[in-house]
Amino acid sequence: MSYFVRPGDSMGKLSGTFARKQWLALLVFYTASLLFAIAAALIEREARDHRLPLLAIACVVATCGAVGLFQFFRTTDEFRQNINRKAVQFAFIGSLLAAIAFALLHSFVGRDVSPYVLPAFMVVLWSIGLFFSARRYE
Amino acid sequence: MKTKLRVWRAEKEWSQADLAEAVGVSRQCINAIETGKYDPSLPLAYKIVRVFGKTIEETFLFPEEESPASSKKKR
Numbered sequence: 670m671s672y673f674v675r676p677g678d679s680m681g682k683l684s685g686t687f688a689r690k691q692w693l694a695l696l697v698f699y700t701a702s703l704l705f706a707i708a709a710a711l712i713e714r715e716a717r718d719h720r721l722p723l724l725a726i727a728c729v730v731a732t733c734g735a736v737g738l739f740q741f742f743r744t745t746d747e748f749r750q751n752i753n754r755k756a757v758q759f760a761f762i763g764s765l766l767a768a769i770a771f772a773l774l775h776s777f778v779g780r781d782v783s784p785y786v787l788p789a790f791m792v793v794l795w796s797i798g799l800f801f802s803a804r805r806y807e
Numbered sequence: 808m809k810t811k812l813r814v815w816r817a818e819k820e821w822s823q824a825d826l827a828e829a830v831g832v833s834r835q836c837i838n839a840i841e842t843g844k845y846d847p848s849l850p851l852a853y854k855i856v857r858v859f860g861k862t863i864e865e866t867f868l869f870p871e872e873e874s875p876a877s878s879k880k881k882r
Binding site: 749 | 832839845
């Protein structure tokens with residue numbers, strides 16, 4: 670996929686730098702997301718004694734993820750920003766619909782969905798959006 | 808939008824990566840512009856044409872049927 674160019678590709682020096690920084694930023698973001706998901710799952714299950722340290726870990730990990738995402742946005746050129754904008758639009762609309770669905774589930778069925786599901790859903794939708802937006806330009 | 812980037816590049820014997828490096832974008836960006844899948848911003852368009860010593864009008868060919876002025880004339 671053209672969006673995710675591997676650092677070793679035989680491109681120009683600058684394009685290689687772009688790709689390397691992007692891969693690193695994405696790696697930080699996805700690792701942080703995974704760790705946050707684990708921490709959030711543990712917070713929901715663990716007894717109160719362990720919640721505070723887990724919450725602290727989750728906050729640190731979430732901050733790292735946010736920094737990674739911010740770096741990812743910064744290292745893109747206008748073409749990739751355009752792809753990313755479409756992915757964000759897709760994720761926003763999807764998350765909005767999901768939030769409404771969760772609210773309706775709560776109101777009519779009385780079934781509560783964990784509040785951590787929505788950010789995870791956003792990340793998944795954003796990733797899907799990036800994949801399909803990038804494919805459009807191939 | 809059609810462009811003459813490929814022609815200008817061929818004249819200089821530059822690869823897409825060379826041009827990408829010269830204007831500070833990714834090679835994929837140059838490829839998307841050349842294939843007409845992406846329209847560059849005005850600042851990027853200026854950067855590109857300055858590299859080749861050409862004008863925007865010479866390099867980027869805006870199709871007449873898409874221009875708002877021409878669609879008004881048709882009405």
